[in-house]
Amino acid sequence: MLHEGKIWVGSGVNGPVYLLPSMANRHGLIAGATGTGKTVTLKVLAESFSDLGVSVFLSDIKSDLSGMVRPGTMNESLEKRLKRCGVLEEDGSGTFDFKSYPTVFWDVYGEQGLPIRTTVRGMGPMLLSRMLGLNETQTGVMNIAFRVANDYNFRLDDIMDLKCLIAYVGEHAKDYTINYGNVSVASIGAIQRSVAMLEDQGGDVFFSNRKLDISKWIARDEHNKGYINILAADRLFNNPLMYSTFLLWMLTELYNYLPERGDAAAPLIVFFFDEAHLMFDDCSKALMDKIEQIVRLIRSKGVGVYFITQNPTDIPMDILGQLGNRVQHALRAYTPLDQKAVKVAAQTFRTNPSFDTEEAITTLKTGEALMSFLDEHGAPNVVERATVLPPQSHMGPISAEDRNRAIENSPMWRFLDR
Numbered sequence: 001m002l003h004e005g006k007i008w009v010g011s012g013v014n015g016p017v018y019l020l021p022s023m024a025n026r027h028g029l030i031a032g033a034t035g036t037g038k039t040v041t042l043k044v045l046a047e048s049f050s051d052l053g054v055s056v057f058l059s060d061i062k063s064d065l066s067g068m069v070r071p072g073t074m075n076e077s078l079e080k081r082l083k084r085c086g087v088l089e090e091d092g093s094g095t096f097d098f099k100s101y102p103t104v105f106w107d108v109y110g111e112q113g114l115p116i117r118t119t120v121r122g123m124g125p126m127l128l129s130r131m132l133g134l135n136e137t138q139t140g141v142m143n144i145a146f147r148v149a150n151d152y153n154f155r156l157d158d159i160m161d162l163k164c165l166i167a168y169v170g171e172h173a174k175d176y177t178i179n180y181g182n183v184s185v186a187s188i189g190a191i192q193r194s195v196a197m198l199e200d201q202g203g204d205v206f207f208s209n210r211k212l213d214i215s216k217w218i219a220r221d222e223h224n225k226g227y228i229n230i231l232a233a234d235r236l237f238n239n240p241l242m243y244s245t246f247l248l249w250m251l252t253e254l255y256n257y258l259p260e261r262g263d264a265a266a267p268l269i270v271f272f273f274d275e276a277h278l279m280f281d282d283c284s285k286a287l288m289d290k291i292e293q294i295v296r297l298i299r300s301k302g303v304g305v306y307f308i309t310q311n312p313t314d315i316p317m318d319i320l321g322q323l324g325n326r327v328q329h330a331l332r333a334y335t336p337l338d339q340k341a342v343k344v345a346a347q348t349f350r351t352n353p354s355f356d357t358e359e360a361i362t363t364l365k366t367g368e369a370l371m372s373f374l375d376e377h378g379a380p381n382v383v384e385r386a387t388v389l390p391p392q393s394h395m396g397p398i399s400a401e402d403r404n405r406a407i408e409n410s411p412m413w414r415f416l417d418r
């Protein structure tokens with residue numbers, strides 16, 4: 001929750017542990033084994049960002065984030081937690097506001113939220129190739145196809161346009177091989193099969209000439225709260241390549257659109273990417289370099305990126321090194337491999353002489369975490385063991401009816417390109 005302009009994430013033996021809004025664009029990591037409290041922690045952060053007027057994007061894989069449209073309610077265990085955190089006094093005095101947040105639901109398939117669309121051209125050849133699972137040679141052909149489309153000014157909006165383009169390039173393969181590079185019949189066939197597969201899996205709905213301008217997500221409601229954009233990702237997640245490419249597309253879009261901003265009191269928007277390890281699976285070297293570059297540069301455009309994953313080792317080192325704000329929930333240490341992962345996770349923190357980081361990681365309770373955020377100079381603070389605050393909005397999901405009502409009441413006009 002917001003306290004004296006800072007984000008109060010949890011409390012340890014030395015009192016509150018804060019994330020500084022001015023350092024929130026230095027990215028972050030929320031890690032931990034399943035069921036240890038990662039989603040609740042991200043809710044606590046997202047709520048405070050919204051209170052600060054910062055927009056938020058969340059990918060919701062387990063459908064457990066929709067409760068943000070409703071205020072939370074007190075119960076015995078929350079009261080205990082609030083006392084442990086020093087928000088409430090032992091006699092129950094003090095205040096903790098339960099409140100709802102301005103939430104907009106999105107869904108690539110348009111079923112559980114407003115649809116998100118882009119054009120094939122807007123996705124670009126590199127991300128499209130990854131979404132289609134193309135190999136290096138086939139990606140080369142896709143690059144050529146995009147060059148042809150640009151040179152001849154072909155329309156490249158929906159999946160039909162893409163199919164026509166690939167067929168056209170295939171028919172004229174000989175000409176293009178001379179001018180652009182090798183276009184083999186085998187590669188054309190493989191691309192066509194991948195496009196058909198994407199269509200079968202419903203992936204074609206994402207491409208349309210009615211492109212969503214996601215920079216419009218950077219907006220506040222009438223009470224000056226940042227909008228919380230929740231992407232229903234349960235169905236999308238069944239296709240991990242599409243899910244993760246989609247997240248990368250959003251980052252790329254914002255990166256391309258937003259101007260340089262430099263350091264500021266708070267970010268413009270913060271992204272939380274759940275199951276973040278998927279973003280880096282099956283990435284070509286060129287794409288990995290691109291992601292690393294975007295993550296490094298996007299912070300000066302006012303965008304914070306928070307990765308949520310089980311273990312810090314799931315994130316490539318070049319990117320992990322850029323995540324300044326860290327929350328580590330419990331990890332299991334059953335096997336030698338687990339133990340090694342715990343060691344690596346512990347080494348990412350600046351040690352606190354009062355406890356053993358490695359041991360603490362394996363003994364944290366649910367909703368407890370090791371935290372280290374950047375200080376006002378951008379240096380990581382010593383790690384603290386802390387109890388995470390509860391969220392101010394409703395903890396669980398809401399009913400389908402409540403969700404539909406929230407979708408119908410969305411300020412659509414603000415977001416959709418009509």
Ligand SMILES: Nc1ncnc2c1ncn2[C@@H]1O[C@H](COP(=O)(O)OP(=O)(O)OP(=O)(O)O)[C@@H](O)[C@H]1O
Nearest residue numbers: 033034035036037038039040041366367388389390
């Ligand atoms: N800060 C907290 N305040 C109150 N309850 C909490 C807190 N953190 C965790 N819990 C409790 O623990 C449960 C599990 O937490 P959560 O869903 O955040 O785990 P997770 O790490 O996201 O799990 P998964 O990997 O399965 O998604 C919550 O439903 C809630 O009951």
Ligand SMILES: [Mg+2]
Nearest residue numbers: 038039040062
């Ligand atoms: Mg979770």
